Amino acid sequence: MKSNLIIKFETILRRNRQRLTAPKRQIFDYLLTTNQPVSAVSIAKNNPNINSSTIYRILNRFVTLKIIKIVPQGFKIRYELGDGFNQHHHHLTCENCGRAVAFDSPELEHLIKKISLNLNMKPTKHHIELYGLCSACQSQ
């Protein structure tokens, strides 16, 4: 049986007259399983059967279709499944050991909306990345 998410994925592609090809499925699956922000390069490394220009093309398309979203972390751009495939959330990353926790905060979402509206902007999206020291790293 196919999972909801896969059906949703296929529907989005069909609605946009895009073909359901093996590389697209494979990249989508890969993102489903890693469930972590990953770079284009690391997607390429872990899916060596797909040509890397194809990977970039697919990633860009997926971003447009909101199947995935960009997560800027430090110096690097990474990708993860879009909010339709994954609860909307942000990351809190330990600066020392690099471990990340995902979190969501309705309070935060609400405040952001308020701030945007106060500045006369209709909010569309946001990137929030928090950094800190986890308890283990603090006590070193």
Place this chain on the structure above:
Amino acid sequence: MKSNLIIKFETILRRNRQRLTAPKRQIFDYLLTTNQPVSAVSIAKNNPNINSSTIYRILNRFVTLKIIKIVPQGFKIRYELGDGFNQHHHHLTCENCGRAVAFDSPELEHLIKKISLNLNMKPTKHHIELYGLCSACQSQ
């Protein structure tokens, strides 16, 4: 007379046994005047007398010394003066026309601190980028 900021800049370098060279001064000045997040490439373009490997080296050092900070915007990494040289703030960018407003919100800062602590992390820094549609672009 030298501005406060320049003295502060020189002090940081000296404290870290780094030499005060022309390229470092020039890049710092450039960031002072642009007062906008800029990419490494655009710094290079606008300071063609400095070799670009030097530019990358200096930017990395400045980030380490917190003279500047990284601002991830969409697909791109940009740099701007660090919080010691510039009021701490975030950007709200129009997705359509690209114009950005800077803002600060103590309420937001406070909430972020609270969220981090709740997750057992000692907050160190954060990147927040909001996107939206400005009033001009909404009415098109």
Place this chain on the structure above:
DNA sequence: CAGCTTATTGCAAATTATTCGCAATAAGCC
């Protein structure tokens, strides 16, 4: 201010990341 030590620069080449043009392939439709 001359001489010394060592951080820093410029240069050229190497790496890495990303994009492009084009011919071959294969999805989706009839």
Place this chain on the structure above:
DNA sequence: GGCTTATTGCGAATAATTTGCAATAAGCTG
């Protein structure tokens, strides 16, 4: 099964960033 056209793979092009190394010059120190 055959047709149309989006998509892929390939190789080459471009862009972005890093590295090694010799030459330069900052910041002492006397």
